[in-house]
Amino acid sequence: MxxxxxxxxxxxxxxxxxxxxxxxxxxxxxxxxxxxxxxxxxxxxxxNRLAGSLSTRKSMLVAVLIPSIADTIYAEIISSLHGLLDQASLSIFIAESRMDPQIEERQVQELLSLRPAFLIRSGGIDSTKRTQALLKRFKVPHIQIWDGDDPQGQVNVGPSHIEAGKLAAAHFLGLGLNRVAYVGAETQLDICASRRMESFMADMNAAGVEVSVITEPHLPRQAESGEILTRQLLEGGLSVEGIFYLNDAMAIGGLRTLLNAGYRVPEDVRVMGFNGTSREQTINTRLTTISTDGRRLGEAVAKAILESDNGELAEFRQLCPLTLDLGNTT
Amino acid sequence: MxxxxxxxxxxxxxxxxxxxxxxxxxxxxxxxxxxxxxxxxxxxxxxNRLAGSLSTRKSMLVAVLIPSIADTIYAEIISSLHGLLDQASLSIFIAESRMDPQIEERQVQELLSLRPAFLIRSGGIDSTKRTQALLKRFKVPHIQIWDGDDPQGQVNVGPSHIEAGKLAAAHFLGLGLNRVAYVGAETQLDICASRRMESFMADMNAAGVEVSVITEPHLPRQAESGEILTRQLLEGGLSVEGIFYLNDAMAIGGLRTLLNAGYRVPEDVRVMGFNGTSREQTINTRLTTISTDGRRLGEAVAKAILESDNGELAEFRQLCPLTLDLGNTT
DNA sequence: TGTTTATGTGTTATCGATAACAAGATAGAT
DNA sequence: ATCTATCTTGTTATCGATAACACATAAACA
CATH class of the missing domain: 1.10.260.40 (lambda repressor-like DNA-binding domains)
Structure with missing residues (x-):
């Protein structure tokens, strides 16, 4: 060498x-x-940047901790981040928490052991006490993304999921629906999804509309789970006029089930997703969804990092705008 | 600290x-x-693992260099890799080459400066001389993925794109098509895609079928590009019975254009993609595509790493199986 | 000529850990 | 009681770089 x-x-x-x-x-x-x-x-x-960092006591590493890299929304964020941080020779290393506080704790330790200059962490999960203590003690410049409702860290960039739930409710109410359902998965872990569900329900209930909740704590947030839960919903004999799904993937699965079962969408049932990750991939059936721009989120984070003063982040919160992408399923 | x-x-x-x-x-x-x-x-x-690695002269870092993290197939590979390497406390850091040899060269330097224990690199791009020299000199255990046709590094795991092209040709020939097109983008950079196209054309030509090639070197490999190029194809007055697209995203865009223009699929035109990344996201129109299992690919790579003898990789090549996923577009 | 000021270049200590070896303590063997 | 073996702990040098400072040499000024 x-x-x-x-x-x-x-x-x-x-x-x-x-x-x-x-x-x-x-x-x-x-x-x-x-x-x-x-x-x-x-x-x-x-x-050898390992040696260099040890000597200067500054690292060129940016740690990113997210639920899953395979989730399109996070992949987009990281991709946009990488493009911008690369100019500053900052290297990105990643870890997946799979929404599990225990795994998150372990990953945080792994990440901190590399003494990153910044830690970017997806919020919306109920971190353990040790995780919180670690983050506080290390006082790594800490950037929280994705959860705009509960700002943590010096920098926080993400959408308001409460707002997302309200948007969904307003949309369904505007259509005059009277019986709706929420379909989700991994409920107890994903705080952001819970917030969407709860604010959705609150607004619907306030307007006198009851919301049936179909969730299964152990199913993954995939199309297949959407199929399974939607089948459950139909078998339960519940006739609803609209379904709000945890995310686009599940909504797509739900759509498949509904269409196969002979329902017409949107005539019989309206369907709405969240995240906009299916936009690129759909053809004639364009899912109505609520989305935020992942690349823009990444840019905001990169900006905060690049403008940091000698590794010190300036306090910064940004609520990412949400848009209702009207498709032809509502 | x-x-x-x-x-x-x-x-x-x-x-x-x-x-x-x-x-x-x-x-x-x-x-x-x-x-x-x-x-x-x-x-x-x-x-502090930076210090630890410096002292022991072994790092716990695995560098991953791919065209784009936002490309679902790579996101899947990395996600599966992370899950398995985590057990061994190996950290993953990533860089994007965007299929550009110059960018790749820079990224390889950045990655090597962290003295990774392994370098996982997506093949199928025409690396610069300096990149090759660097990789040889550093003799980092080097794993090439994605390009099964031109094995490099001690370990090589990926599908044969020549085989993919042949599969596509066989499928179209089996359907008795006589006039077909290939639609792609970023042609001069992506060697794997070129291989698919060339073996597709070779087999079609051998059977007496001419292939119209519609490509644009500077368009990204997205749905929108599929739309643009398909529109070009239609405006050119070319009437074809089948189109093989560079990937699923472009095929989806193409499908949208065809359907909007009043074509019936598959009655008037057959459409085929590559990669299977749309499978989860489609509803009634299920794209026929050729795919390989990204998670399985990741597992094979993880296995090679975990079984390495004190950082020394055993020579290993694996051609990932390709499957023709029959949808209703052919 | 002697002193100051730039301008280059080299020394030494250090970052936080570990390898390799040294050494003190204890126990058992003779 | 002396010696060796075993167990436990500590010392020193090192990994590859950089910070802080020291030291030449040459140019500039009085």
């Missing part, structure tokens, strides 16, 4: 000089500079 | 003893062990 010392030896200078040349700090004569550059190039030297 | 020394001080032992206790190496009396554990716990000590 090529080290600074190897380059120094070849260029016949000290390691310190090489270090200065390669980072562009200090005053170095042009002649030495070229000698050093040539030596580094010839040896294919790539600095 | 709490260090080993802090823990040692509180437990009234040397740093070495603390290090041994926390890693479970060496012979330590039970009494000291509990004292150390208590001290560590009380201080909320989290080891």
């Amino acid at each position: 090529v080290t600074l010392a190897d380059v120094a030896r070849l260029a016949k200078v000290s390691t310190m000089t090489v270090s200065k040349v390669l980072r562009g700090t200090g005053a170095i004569s042009d002649e030495t500079k070229t000698r050093v550059f040539e030596a580094a190039d010839q040896l294919g030297y790539v600095p | 709490v260090t080993l020394a802090d823990v040692a001080r509180l437990a009234k032992v040397s740093t070495m003893t603390v290090s041994k206790v926390l890693r479970g190496t060496g012979a330590i009396s039970d009494e000291t062990k509990t004292r150390v554990f208590e001290a560590a716990d009380q201080l909320g000590y989290v080891p």
Whole structure:
């Protein structure tokens, strides 16, 4: 492995000089500079940032902790983040919490052991006491995303899920629906989804509309679960005029079940999702959904990081706008 | 920041003893062990793995370099990888090459500067000479994914895109089509897609069927591009009986355009995609596509890593099976 | 000529951990 | 009682870089 010392030896200078040349700090004569550059190039030297970070006590690492990378909305956020942070040579490393506080605790430890310069964490899960204590003690600049309703960390960027539930309710009420359902999964873990459900129910109830809740704590938030739960709903003999699903994937599954069972959408039942992740993938049936722009969210986070003063984040909260994407299912 | 020394001080032992206790190496009396554990716990000590890695000269980092995290197929691979590597306390950090050799070169440098234990890299792009030289010089255990046709690195896991093209051709030929088109984007960068196209064309041509190629080097591989290029195809007055798209997203866009223009699918035109990323998201129109299982691919890679002998990968190649997912668009 | 001021370059200590070895304490063997 | 073996703990050097400072050398000024 090529080290600074190897380059120094070849260029016949000290390691310190090489270090200065390669980072562009200090005053170095042009002649030495070229000698050093040539030596580094010839040896294919790539600095060891682990050592560098240890020495300077600043890391170039940005830790990202989210429920799942396979969830399109988070993948979008990370992708946009990476594009922007890359300019500053910040590296991103990721971990999945799967919405589980215990797993989250372990992941936070793993992430902190790399001494990241920033920790980006998806909110909306009920972190353990130890997790909270760790985060407080380490006082890593902490950015919470996704949960705009319960700001934590110096920076918070995300949509209000309470607002999302209200939007859904307003939409259904505007259509004059009288009997509706909410279909979800992994209920006790996902606080954001709970908030959507609760504010949806509250507003519906306030207007005199009852909401049937169909949830199953252990099903994943996928299309298949949407199918299963919707089948349950139909078998239960409940006839509803509208269904608000936890997310787009489940809504798609629900749609499949409804259409297969001979229901017409939206004539017989209206269907609404959340997140807008199906937008790109649908053809004639365009799901009505409520969404927020993941790439824009990523940009806001990147901005906060890039504008941080020597690693110190300025306090910043931003509620990401939600839009009701009208499809043809409501 | 709490260090080993802090823990040692509180437990009234040397740093070495603390290090041994926390890693479970060496012979330590039970009494000291509990004292150390208590001290560590009380201080909320989290080891600094940067320092640890520097000292042991082994890192716990796995670098992943892919075209885009927002591309569902890669997100799936990473998610499955993370789940398995986590057991071994291996951290994953990611970088996007956007299919650009120059960007890839820069990303490889960034990644190598973190001295990863393994480098997982998506093949199918034409790496620069410097990139290749770097990878060779560093001799990081190198795993190539996604491109099964041109194995590089000690481990190679991915589908054969030549085979995919052949599958597509066989399917269209089996349907008796006589005039078909291939629609793609970013052509000169994506070698895997090129291979699919070329083997598709070769087999079609061999059977006497001509293939119209509609591509645009600078369009992204999205639904919208599928719309644009399909519109171009229609405006060109070309009447084809089948279209093979670069991926599912573009095929979906193409489907939208075709249906809007009054074409019936599959009666007038057959449509086929690649990757299967739309499967979860479609409702009545189920796209015929060719796919490989991303999670399984991730598992194979994780297995190779976990079974590596002290960081040394055993040579291993695996062609991931491709399946033709018959929908109702062909 | 002697002193100051730039301008380059090198020394030393340090970051937080671990490897390798050294050493003190205790117990058992002779 | 002496010696060796075992068990436990501590010392020192090191990983690859950088911060802070020290030291040459040459130019600039009185």
